[in-house]
Amino acid sequence: MVGIVIASHGKFAEGIFQSGSMIFGDQADVKPVTLLPSEGPEDIRKKMEEAIATFSQQDEILFLIDLWSGTPFNQASALIDGHEGHWVVVTGLNLPMLIESYALRLGTESAADIASHVAKTSREGIRILPETIKVEGEDEAAKPAAQDAAPRGAIPEGTVIGDGHIKYVLARIDTRLLHGQVATAWTKATQPNRIIAVSDNVAKDKLRKQMIEQAAPPGVRAHVVPIDKMCKVDKDTRFGNTKALLLFENPEDALAAVKGGVQIKEINLGSIAASEGKVVCTKAVAMDQNDVKALEELTKLGIKIKVQKVPGDPVEDFNAIMKKAKTELHMN
Structure with a gap:
């Protein structure tokens, strides 16, 4: 199973880790690590190394990081040297990204495969209510349509779609x-x-x-x-x-x-x-x-x-x- 290191400035990683457990249940081989105001780059790197050492295997590791170019990202980037393709960093950490990672690692042994999927999911998790508010720069025609398996009102009763069984x-x-x-x-x-x-x-x-x-x-x-x-x-x-x-x-x-x-x-x-x-x-x-x-x-x-x-x-x-x-x- 792909190991996951959740890293952030401050205690954000611990909070989102707890939220993930509430929604998806406790997860093996997942550790949050935090960079506190009194700490430096060496401190969070040591925490990452200690977290990985507790995992049942270290072949495939996914780092979910809050910010690109921040200290947690820089230290994770240094750690993946020599493990390219198997140790992968994704930034922009949010809850949809974490939940998607939990779900995907049930069916894949590749950190790279998970990373390629969660980048899209994390963006889709950003939504606005009321939905009438237009997102700046967004093309309405380019919005992905929700899957609609419902019968349209114009379809007459008795029409058989698929095998006819929900x-x-x-x-x-x-x-x-x-x-x-x-x-x-x-x-x-x-x-x-x-x-x-x-x-x-x-x-x-x-x-x-x-x-x-x-x-x-x-x-x-x-x-x-x-x-x-x-x-x-x-x-x-x-x-x-x-x-x-x-x-x-x-x-x-x-x-x-x-x-x-x-x-x-x-x-x-x-x-x-x-x-x-x-x-x-x-x-x-x-x-x-x-x-x-x-x-x-x-x-x-x-x-x-x-x-x-x-x-x-x-x-x-x-x-x-x-x-x-x-x-x-x-x-x-």
């Missing part, structure tokens, strides 16, 4: 629906071209619906639909080219969708927020009796429940979590 790359229960971990880590891991939040409540909430639609990552469209509409979409042959990531606020909504005919086989139980009447089962999951009953019914319908907050985390024991919830809710 594909579900992930179905997830998450109280927050679309947020950083989903928009980055899970989207990178599952590669959908559409994110669909399935919720009767949110579909009626104009502000929350708008926020979810605007939170979609580059190249992916996000929509909010009520449960009955999702059941119709599942059978609509115009969605044959759609790879969908489904989001449910709670187990009850997921159960209603499955009963309505949404053909998912596995559900990722990511997060159920704690609230009055719920018992805390894990760091991310709290349940009440309705949650437990819905999850039990889903399993009886043949749905596999996989408890995992982010792709890099180990899968937790669903049966043990259910047993704890039922015990503390006095359901045994």
Whole structure:
């Protein structure tokens, strides 16, 4: 696996490293190093060397640095001498760059390959809201169009696109629906071209619906639909080219969708927020009796429940979590 050194002036590297862990999970062979005001070039070079020495292998190293020509960059540049093509420096460090690096190193052993991809991703991560504000010097015609696997309104019902069957790359229960971990880590891991939040409540909430639609990552469209509409979409042959990531606020909504005919086989139980009447089962999951009953019914319908907050985390024991919830809710 490619080792990653995150380096910056001040403690920026430590902060972005922590943010990356929150979104993508803890990562092996990744170290933040910082140049503090009281330190000099030799200090950060020593920190970089010590970080690399802890990695399981040192053949492929990616340096993610804050500024071109700054002291961290200069010292990383000196370190890669003799390792050209295998030790690579990328500057302009931002969170999309770090998350993309985490995702790509799961499938590549080359620091150079990761570097060639993350330079583009880091630029795409810079966006403005409201989107009506024009970026100086940007050609509107040159803007990349978001992938649109949705059927156009002009396409008649009954038209078969692709094989006529929507594909579900992930179905997830998450109280927050679309947020950083989903928009980055899970989207990178599952590669959908559409994110669909399935919720009767949110579909009626104009502000929350708008926020979810605007939170979609580059190249992916996000929509909010009520449960009955999702059941119709599942059978609509115009969605044959759609790879969908489904989001449910709670187990009850997921159960209603499955009963309505949404053909998912596995559900990722990511997060159920704690609230009055719920018992805390894990760091991310709290349940009440309705949650437990819905999850039990889903399993009886043949749905596999996989408890995992982010792709890099180990899968937790669903049966043990259910047993704890039922015990503390006095359901045994």
